[in-house]
Amino acid sequence: MATEIRVPTLGESVTEATIARWMKSVGDTIATDEPLVELETDKVSIEVPAPAAGTLDEIAVQEGETVEVGALLGMIAAGDGAGKAKPETSQAGESSSGTKETQEATMAGGGKIVEVNVPSAGESVTEAQVGEIYKKVGDAVKTDEAILELETDKAAQEVMSPVDGVITEMVVASGDEVEVGALLLRIEQGASAGAAAPKADKPAEKEAPAAKKDDDGGRPPAPSAQKMMTEKGMKASDVAGSGKDGQVLKGDVLAALEGGAPSSPAEKPKAARPASPAEDGEREERVKMTRLRQTIARRLKDAQDTAAMLTTFNEVDMTAVMEMRKKYKELFEKKHGVKLGFMGFFTKAVCHALKEIPAVNAEIDGTDIIYKNFCHIGVAVGTDRGLVVPVVRDADQMSIAEVEKEIGRLGLAARDGKLSMADMQGGTFTISNGGVYGSLMSTPILNAPQSGILGMHKIQERPMVVGGQIVIRPMMYLALSYDHRIVDGKEAVTFLVRIKDVLEDPERLVLDL
Incomplete structure (x- = not known):
């Protein structure tokens, strides 16, 4: 009985791949799960393991050919191949x-x-x-x-x-x-x-x-990558390969082009940083950026390059929220098993404002605007590895207690490095609390493709005029950075005023006013 070897599912947006190399020849004995053929997509190269033991009976597609997901790659003839596969380093x-x-x-x-x-x-x-x-x-x-x-x-x-x-x-x-x-x-x-x-x-x-091997001692570029480099007049040395043994993949070429890699032989790559003076170089330490830090840097710069980013400010009197916390904190913790913090109030206030100003909860996709009729609120968390933004999903449908519990869970997972991918996907708006570090004022950067981010800051007592009298009040500056391509100035200011109104009069949350 023969067993088919087919192209596996390669990811939601990947529909085809190129045969990079066959690791076995027709007639070779193979074991179950032994790698047979390497496929290269736009993003990654993967090995297809043998679905059964036996003998490789047929190779349906050759190296360099492009195949779609589900396509037949070859056939395995039944036989006693398990455990007998002979490694062929060639x-x-x-x-x-x-x-x-x-x-x-x-x-x-x-x-x-x-x-x-x-x-x-x-x-x-x-x-x-x-x-x-x-x-x-x-x-x-x-x-x-x-x-x-x-x-x-x-x-x-x-x-x-x-x-x-x-x-x-x-x-x-x-x-x-x-x-x-x-x-x-x-x-x-x-x-x-x-x-x-x-x-x-x-x-x-x-x-x-x-x-x-290529001239540099590594594996040659994947076929699709080589084709694109030839079209753009690039050499393998112009591109940092991310595949096995430094192999250049198509995605690497695209990334190099986006990053300003030379598109013709006449163009030269960006010059390296000049060497430090000897007396300074001895006291410097060069450490490679982690993948997380590289991604943070790229995403933040992309947000600046793409969005028409603008920041508007306001301030909020935190007296009412602080008095409510003081009055109910013990009862709240006893009933819900979690402390009553500020984030629950701010998250609910943001959800309240997003329903009134839906443009802040939307995103641009080409020439379309996608309005989100739900509130997945990202909460920026600083860790020793860098900034991560776990998401409180459907926060608009939660109570303050449920929000506090979820933020607590996500914050602990972030600090322990145990956040799952599901915890960080799908956010529609972000809250960043620089106040925990003592920040008095800042202009937060958008978390693309979102159109708004709220910056919280340090609560500081300041003299305020209330009813003609100077009184001391706990005040916090609020900052809303927004994408002016989709959010007008009037909408941004109104959004921030709604948050201020709700926090200064928390009963509005209960009455939905």
């Missing part, structure tokens, strides 16, 4: 040699070798950077014990041990860039510390076949 490169190492380790140690790979981190996330590594080769690990940390564009997550055993090989080091599904380490299941025969941490890279 075709399979590192993937095949990894299979060989697993088999050798199994025979030497007597225990089952379990490979730990980069987990899926969300539909739009295809690669990550290895952060802190908690364990080393020879260390014993327990099931669900954290081994290392991965940083993606949007969050950090810990990789847990799937079994009890001993780490026999660590394939990556801190700072390495890895793709989803890539091998991180190997564990000998059931072994105890000292019993396993560990391999060296991150062994030297195995040589891929000479025919597959």
